[in-house]
Amino acid sequence: MNTRHFFWRLLAYRPVYYLANLLAWTVIHMAPLLPGLITKAFFDDLEGSYNFPYGVWGIAALLVGAALARVALIAAGMWTDASFRFRISALLRRNMLAHVLQQPGAKAIPFSPGEGISNFRDDVDQTEEAVSWSVDTLGLVGFVIVSSYILISIDAQMTFFVFVPLILVVTAAQVATARIQKYRAASRAATAKVTSSISEMFSNVQAIQVAGAEARIVRRFETLSDERRRTMVKDKLMTEALSSVFTNSVNLGTGLILVLAGYKMRSGTFSVGDLSLFVYYLTFVTQLISNVGNFMTFYKQMAISFGRMKTMLQGASARVLTLPAYIGIGKRRLVEDEAHEGSGGQFAGDGNAATPAQAEPLRVLEVRGLTYRYPETGRGIEAIDLRLERGSFTVITGMIGSGKTTLLRALLGLLPAESGEIRWNGRPVEAPADFFVPPQSAYTAQIPRLYSDKLRANILLGLPETGDSLAQALHAAVMEDDVAQLADGLDTMVGPRGVKLSGGQVQRTAAARMLVRDAQLYVFDDLSSALDVETERQLWERLFRDRGEATCLVVSHRKAALSHADHIIVLKDGTIEAEGTASQLLAVSDSFRRLWHGEDSAAAAEPSAAPGGAGR
Numbered sequence: 341m342n343t344r345h346f347f348w349r350l351l352a353y354r355p356v357y358y359l360a361n362l363l364a365w366t367v368i369h370m371a372p373l374l375p376g377l378i379t380k381a382f383f384d385d386l387e388g389s390y391n392f393p394y395g396v397w398g399i400a401a402l403l404v405g406a407a408l409a410r411v412a413l414i415a416a417g418m419w420t421d422a423s424f425r426f427r428i429s430a431l432l433r434r435n436m437l438a439h440v441l442q443q444p445g446a447k448a449i450p451f452s453p454g455e456g457i458s459n460f461r462d463d464v465d466q467t468e469e470a471v472s473w474s475v476d477t478l479g480l481v482g483f484v485i486v487s488s489y490i491l492i493s494i495d496a497q498m499t500f501f502v503f504v505p506l507i508l509v510v511t512a513a514q515v516a517t518a519r520i521q522k523y524r525a526a527s528r529a530a531t532a533k534v535t536s537s538i539s540e541m542f543s544n545v546q547a548i549q550v551a552g553a554e555a556r557i558v559r560r561f562e563t564l565s566d567e568r569r570r571t572m573v574k575d576k577l578m579t580e581a582l583s584s585v586f587t588n589s590v591n592l593g594t595g596l597i598l599v600l601a602g603y604k605m606r607s608g609t610f611s612v613g614d615l616s617l618f619v620y621y622l623t624f625v626t627q628l629i630s631n632v633g634n635f636m637t638f639y640k641q642m643a644i645s646f647g648r649m650k651t652m653l654q655g656a657s658a659r660v661l662t663l664p665a666y667i668g669i670g671k672r673r674l675v676e677d678e679a680h681e682g683s684g685g686q687f688a689g690d691g692n693a694a695t696p697a698q699a700e701p702l703r704v705l706e707v708r709g710l711t712y713r714y715p716e717t718g719r720g721i722e723a724i725d726l727r728l729e730r731g732s733f734t735v736i737t738g739m740i741g742s743g744k745t746t747l748l749r750a751l752l753g754l755l756p757a758e759s760g761e762i763r764w765n766g767r768p769v770e771a772p773a774d775f776f777v778p779p780q781s782a783y784t785a786q787i788p789r790l791y792s793d794k795l796r797a798n799i800l801l802g803l804p805e806t807g808d809s810l811a812q813a814l815h816a817a818v819m820e821d822d823v824a825q826l827a828d829g830l831d832t833m834v835g836p837r838g839v840k841l842s843g844g845q846v847q848r849t850a851a852a853r854m855l856v857r858d859a860q861l862y863v864f865d866d867l868s869s870a871l872d873v874e875t876e877r878q879l880w881e882r883l884f885r886d887r888g889e890a891t892c893l894v895v896s897h898r899k900a901a902l903s904h905a906d907h908i909i910v911l912k913d914g915t916i917e918a919e920g921t922a923s924q925l926l927a928v929s930d931s932f933r934r935l936w937h938g939e940d941s942a943a944a945a946e947p948s949a950a951p952g953g954a955g956r
């Protein structure tokens with residue numbers, strides 16, 4: 341889809357609103373035709389060449405009436421404009437967000453969060469401007485046709501000079517187009533860098549402080565801001581220069597009319613009324629031309645924004661952006677809902693979420709040849725085979741960077757696997773990202789995130805609270821003592837704008853979030869990265885005791901998990917180096933022996949750490 345198609349599809353999203361807006365602004369732009377003629381009548385009446393039946397006061401009353409009508413029309417135009425603008429920008433933002441939520445979670449946006457925000461904010465605003473300014477064009481054409489007819493019938497030569505600015509402005513706008521596009525793209529890119537630098541600084545304040553890197557970070561920020569300033573100045577200068585060409589063309593036109601009018605009035609072929617009509621119309625012609633110039637500029641800038649929004653879609657069709665959808669106002673339409681079937685989030689219970697139908701009870705989950713390599717580094721996992729029987733406890737272990745997290749993410753559809761096959765009871769799982777959610781499976785990431793909300797809401801994430809399910813999940817996640825110590829217990833505000841929880845508390849909150857959901861497969865990514873040995877041991881013990889028939893797939897290098905595992909997979913450089921039980925692996929795998937004994941040396945080096953779990 342090119343920019344023109346994109347533009348038309350936006351107009352067609354709410355055609356009635358667009359047409360109402362177009363009509364309102366066409367009338368607003370054509371309305372000055374009347375006061376122009378009244379003003380001419382006023383001067384002609386004074387001059388005695390025309391006799392208005394209601395006298396000078398009648399003319400003055402008509403002028404006041406026309407001005408009031410125009411004020412009322414502009415108020416109506418503002419309403420239609422705001423209504424249409426809001427709808428298209430809400431649609432774009434809604435569709436982009438829905439698309440992001442459908443992407444493999446670990447690759448949801450191709451930019452930094454700061455750039456993503458600028459995409460949602462600035463690029464949508466830019467598009468909104470272009471579409472909104474397009475309604476001025478028809479009014480201009482209407483005004484130009486009628487006014488030129490009136491003016492030509494008075495004096496064709498003078499009319500030509502009225503329209504000289506039009507020719508100048510359109511030519512200037514065309515010449516400047518390529519430049520504006522270039523400057524706008526550069527200023528957008530520089531702004532995005534500054535926004536993402538701010539968000540990185542804010543999320544890494546502690547790391548910056550402990551590294552004593554404040555001065556260097558500020559210097560880097562200054563460089564980025566300076567780059568932004570330079571690109572912005574060019575962009576603004578170009579836009580303002582064009583705008584001043586538009587505005588000043590009225591002065592040029594007035595000058596030309598005055599010179600010619602003086603000459604013609606002396607020869608008696610041109611009246612004061614004619615002069616007033618020319619000058620009056622010129623002002624509006626130029627103002628309208630400048631509106632069209634603005635539209636052309638915005639349209640070019642929209643092309644840049646459209647390109648950036650397409651990048652956000654990561655290869656998906658640009659039609660995604662303009663698919664009709666419910667934006668929260670008016671009646672929900674069936675067609676729109678169908679267009680987005682399955683595009684709901686994965687938070688169950690929000691009323692809009694598309695929750696996948698429950699699959700048949702798990703007997704065996706098989707993975708064959710699963711491969712994913714990060715395009716940036718070429719690292720990842722290759723040809724991984726896996727078999728999880730119902731009720732089994734499988735541990736994936738391996739050295740740092742061996743591919744453990746990547747394996748879990750590719751299996752769960754959080755990364756798009758390059759190749760491989762996943763079968764649930766022998767049946768292929770076509771869309772793992774949609775399938776591996778409750779009630780099929782639940783997952784705790786290595787570095788979970790909390791929202792700025794109550795602890796209770798962070799665990800439930802929209803799930804209705806039933807019976808003692810929350811208390812059970814808190815117990816299973818070894819979280820009950822922590823909750824008891826919080827001032828407002830489960831109602832304590834946590835997350836970035838609330839009470840700061842420790843890394844281990846965040847991880848156990850995420851574990852509770854997972855355990856409160858009924859799932860057949862529980863997937864944990866390395867709880868040991870923030871839990872001490874004793875807490876992790878407690879957590880596994882409670883899980884082994886209470887999990888019933890649930891199947892577990894766990895990344896860990898702790899003995900408490902390894903010693904209870906039915907099956908252990910040792911990864912090295914993205915491939916399976918060895919597999920078996922702990923005792924088998926201790927006999928055959930060097931890597932496994934290092935991991936197993938590594939915990940003893942880590943515990944010895946850390947006096948506060950409690951002894952590890954029972955080894956076999």
Ligand SMILES: Nc1ncnc2c1ncn2[C@@H]1O[C@H](COP(=O)(O)OP(=O)(O)OP(=O)(O)O)[C@@H](O)[C@H]1O
Nearest residue numbers: 714716717719720739740741742743744745746747
């Ligand atoms: N977003 C990414 N982009 C590029 N390369 C990545 C990315 N994430 C991980 N990698 C690389 O892929 C390989 C596997 O990483 P992965 O995070 O799966 O390892 P891991 O075994 O889970 O490590 P850890 O024990 O530190 O959690 C590593 O070499 C890593 O550098």
